[in-house]
Amino acid sequence: MGFNDILEDVGSMGKFQIIHILLLTSPSLLLTMHNLLQNFLAAVPDHHCRIPLEVNDSRYANVTGRLQTEELLRVFIPLDQDQQPEKCLMYSSPQWHLLDLNGTHANVTEYHTQKCTDGWTYDNSKFKASTVTEWDLVCDQRSLRWITQSIYMAGLLVGAMVLGRLSDKWLPESARWLILNDKADVALEQLRRVAKTNGKEVKGKELTLEILKSSMKDEQLTTKNKHGVLDLFRTPVIRKIACCTMLAWFATGFAYYGLAIDLQGFGVDIYLIQFIFGAVDVPAKFIGFISMSLIGRRFTHSTSLILAGCVIVANIFVPKELNALRTSLAAIGKGCLSTAFSCCYLYSGELYPTVVRQTGMGLVSTTARVGAMIAPIVRLSGDYVSFLPMTIYGGVAIVAGVAICALPETRNNPLPETIEGIENRAIKSAEKDKDSKRSDISLHETHQSLMKQTV
Known part of the structure; x- marks a missing residue:
């Protein structure tokens, strides 16, 4: 037996x-809430430099108390290219003449500005x-x-x-x-x-x-000796499995949190897009389950990562004015990455042999957390090149999806027990492929010979 x-x-x-x-x-459901809480705990409301309470110009010292907020903003805060108050700049000195809406004045950009000196005022x-x-x-x-x-x-x-x-x-x-x-x-x-x-x-x-x-x-x-992390890199086949699965887990965590931690960037109500991002996981995981069961783990995992990467990169070229389209593409990418996460757990567990399965799963889950940790830091590159973060997120996902194609399919195959068993299975598979190619060549040569004799 x-x-x-x-x-x-x-x-x-x-x-x-x-x-x-x-x-x-059950605990995983709560963990997800904490992981995405950054969108609300670190939300960035509209803001502008705080208007100084004291005005050095005695001629207008008594006027400020009678002015409305909009009028004070006009005097102290310049406008950006969207005709909204600048978030980080203020006039070096109050521009009282701007209160005269009927007057003609030079362009605002010609006035001297400086960084905020008294903090900021936030929209609550x-x-x-x-x-x-x-x-x-x-x-x-x-x-x-x-x-x-x-x-x-x-x-x-x-x-x-x-x-x-x-x-x-x-x-x-x-x-x-x-x-x-x-x-x-x-x-x-x-x-x-x-x-x-x-x-x-x-x-x-x-x-x-x-x-x-x-x-x-x-x-x-074959398992008298204890196995550690180094055993995942000693032999060719298990080393390839370890490297490819590490890349896949890293890319999934990296792209997933890179996409999900800045919901405000899509220009849609943050509560609405959070609901959309959560709801899309249901059909995504269902489709992933069907695909893994009927088609295979490797195809589903690779396709989900490549599709997610392509959608993320494509979103770079969508104008910011098309908020609905940008949100839809982001939701598709988020759904694909959710499918990829499901594939990670199932596919990797079936790839690693029993003797190192816990070690392998611990290693790849660690790389996923490293990816999630690096993802917010990559966002900083957007301060210099606006499209760079999404390019990196999408590019890494595509590379990982391609790498998964090098792994064997595990659907309907028994779980491997030992490292030696995996190595032997790979050798037998390679020999079988060689024999098949030789047979095809032999049949082709025989066919060619018969054709010549007929002629």
Whole structure:
């Protein structure tokens, strides 16, 4: 009896698995809310330089108390190219003559301006307060807004490494892993627990340590030594899997959070676009599930990343005035990246052999968090070249999608157990391809020979 047969006997998908899926996904829902909270906690309201309360010119000192806000702005704050008050500049001295709307004056850009000297005034109609208004993270300090998001993502990375092991105390280990690590008695206890929960208690009682050890005998012979991160890079096939999956996870986290942490940049109501970005995940994950089940993991993962990258890059060429189109393209890109995240977890878990699966998944999830941590910093490049951040996000996603094409398909294939098994499978596959090519060449030559004899 093989180990896969044992899993089928105790219930490969039943009440036990459903309960643990719910336990794992429930905290994930809350985590997503925290990851995207930057859009609201660090929202940037409309702002302009604070108008000085004291006016040095005694001739107009008493006038300021009688002027409306719009008139004061006209006197103290220049207008930008959109005829809106400048966010970071003010006149070096009050321009009282601008109150005369019927008069003719030189262009505003000819007046001397300076940076804000008394802080800023914020529009509190949408957001009563945010980290931006609390610490004046605007103008010369606007880059710090993105740094706060990177610090948060760095905290998630450190927390995952430090506290991640605590989760092993209440989640059951993989039975395969337990047997391969000389813990067959614990594996037997876990499998009987699974069988009881799934309503197959009789099958569970029939299991013995001898049956479990016999089912994994071949694998145990090749896994006497402990495996670490370095084992993911020692042999050619597993090294290719590690490098490609690391790139895929990094690109997915990098592009996903690069797109999702600046909803204000699309020029649409932030609450509306947040709803759209959340709603698009439902059909995206459903389509991804169907595609992975019917077509394959590799095709779905590669296509979702390449399509997301192309959509992100294409959005650069859409005029800012077309807010609806820009939002639609961004939503499509966000949906594709959500599909890619789903593929990451399933596809990578099926690529890594049992003996290093936990190590491999830990490594790739770390690279995803690194990508999410770097994404806000890349936003800073937009201060110099406006289209550069989206170009980088989209370009990295496309490169990762292409790299995934080098990985093997895992749909309907048994889970690999050992590194040696993966290497041998690759060698056999390569030899099979060579034999197939030789056969095709031989058939072609035979066909050519027959054609010559006929002539």
